[in-house]
Amino acid sequence: MSDIAAPRSSTRSRSLKGGGRNRSGQTNFELYSWLFMRLSGLALVVLVLGHLFTNLMLGGGITALDFGFVAGKWANPLWQVWDLLMLWLAMLHGSNGMRTIINDYAEKDQTRFWLKALLITAAIVIVVLGTLVIFTFDPCLDPSSTLSVCK
Amino acid sequence: MVPGSGLSSDRRIGLPSKPRIIPPGTLYRGHEGMWSWVAHRITGVGIFFFLLVHVLDTALVRVSPEAYNEVIGTYKNPVVGLMEVGLVGAILFHAFNGIRLILVDFWAKGPRHQRKLMIAVGIIWVVLFVPFVIRHLSHVFGG
Numbered sequence: 001m002s003d004i005a006a007p008r009s010s011t012r013s014r015s016l017k018g019g020g021r022n023r024s025g026q027t028n029f030e031l032y033s034w035l036f037m038r039l040s041g042l043a044l045v046v047l048v049l050g051h052l053f054t055n056l057m058l059g060g061g062i063t064a065l066d067f068g069f070v071a072g073k074w075a076n077p078l079w080q081v082w083d084l085l086m087l088w089l090a091m092l093h094g095s096n097g098m099r100t101i102i103n104d105y106a107e108k109d110q111t112r113f114w115l116k117a118l119l120i121t122a123a124i125v126i127v128v129l130g131t132l133v134i135f136t137f138d139p140c141l142d143p144s145s146t147l148s149v150c151k
Numbered sequence: 152m153v154p155g156s157g158l159s160s161d162r163r164i165g166l167p168s169k170p171r172i173i174p175p176g177t178l179y180r181g182h183e184g185m186w187s188w189v190a191h192r193i194t195g196v197g198i199f200f201f202l203l204v205h206v207l208d209t210a211l212v213r214v215s216p217e218a219y220n221e222v223i224g225t226y227k228n229p230v231v232g233l234m235e236v237g238l239v240g241a242i243l244f245h246a247f248n249g250i251r252l253i254l255v256d257f258w259a260k261g262p263r264h265q266r267k268l269m270i271a272v273g274i275i276w277v278v279l280f281v282p283f284v285i286r287h288l289s290h291v292f293g294g
Contacts, residue, residue, distance in 0.1 A: 038256070041249045048242060056239070057283065061290035062232065065223050067216035070209070087206065094199035101192060122203065130206045133213050142216040 033096055040093045047086040071139035071147055080134055087130040095123040183269055191248050194241035201238055232291030236284055243279050247272045 054073075056062055073079045098119050106112045140150035211219040225231055251268045255261040261268065 038249075038253050041246075042253065045246045045250065049246065052239060052242070052283075056235075056290075057286055061287060062227055062235070063290050063293075065226065066220045067212060070212050070219070090202055094195070094202055097192075097195045098199055101196065126203055126206045129210050133206075133210045137212060141212075 037093060037096060040089045044086070044089055044093060047082060047089065050082070051086060067142050068145065070137075071142065071145060074134070074137050075139065075147055075149070084131065084134050087134070088127060091123055091127045091130075095119055184265075187248055187251075187269065187272075191245060191252075194245040197241050198238070198245060227291065229291055232288065235291075236287060239283055239287070240276075240280055243276050243283075244272075247275050 055065065074083075099116060102112055102115045102119065106115055139145055139147050142150075208219075208222050211222055226235065251272050254268055255265055
């Protein structure tokens with residue numbers, strides 16, 4: 001066990017003087033990360049449960065999922081924004097959780113470094129890929145598409 | 152008040168109603184607070200890895216409709232269908248246990264009602280999970 005974080009007292013967390021560092025010379029990164037987990041978590045409850053409800057409960061559920069289903073959904077800007085927000089928040093929330101777990105269980109500095117490097121790489125690849133997919137999606141890739149934009 | 156009540160989150164969770172053997176120096180270890188913390192971690196890691204796969208499979212919509220339909224078809228397989236039940240169970244637990252954590256951290260009375268909050272998580276989980284299982288399995292096995 002190397003270092004155990006001191007409890008966050010209100011005086012420590014509120015001080016933003018000195019280039020974002022508090023009196024003990026640390027940044028408030030962990031405080032903001034802790035707060036982000038709670039705020040993004042609340043948003044994700046709505047986003048993810050809404051996603052599961054529309055995709056798995058309504059209509060034919062899982063049996064109805066195919067290219068046409070995705071095309072129909074992303075024809076609506078609401079679902080594009082919904083999925084984009086969900087992608088970013090879930091990846092940041094999940095990666096930050098994994099970072100905490102790496103910090104807790106990987107004891108060697110080198111192991112921690114490489115696990116976090118792998119985590120950050122994976123997170124960036126997934127977020128960039130997912131974002132590009134949402135923005136560059138072409139429903140007319142399907143020749144049998146019945147969407148009005150493809151006619 | 153409970154000793155050590157200056158701490159937030161789950162530290163005070165899990166006071167035994169009947170005298171039990173408590174490991175020395177903790178009110179936490181071995182009780183519900185610890186187990187919900189363990190379950191929150193395990194479900195979180197599981198959901199994270201599914202998310203990575205799920206973004207990759209969805210990205211196939213940029214390859215071709217056939218590629219996407221073929222891969223998404225595996226999600227309709229009965230064995231994978233049962234894994235989806237597990238996934239949704241994990242997501243529901245993680246979601247409502249997370250809300251419980253927020254209440255314990257931010258709501259002044261949260262720590263005092265921690266045991267009720269934990270029961271509420273269990274009730275909400277059952278109320279949402281059971282209808283989902285019925286509907287989802289009827290889709291997966293209903294042909």
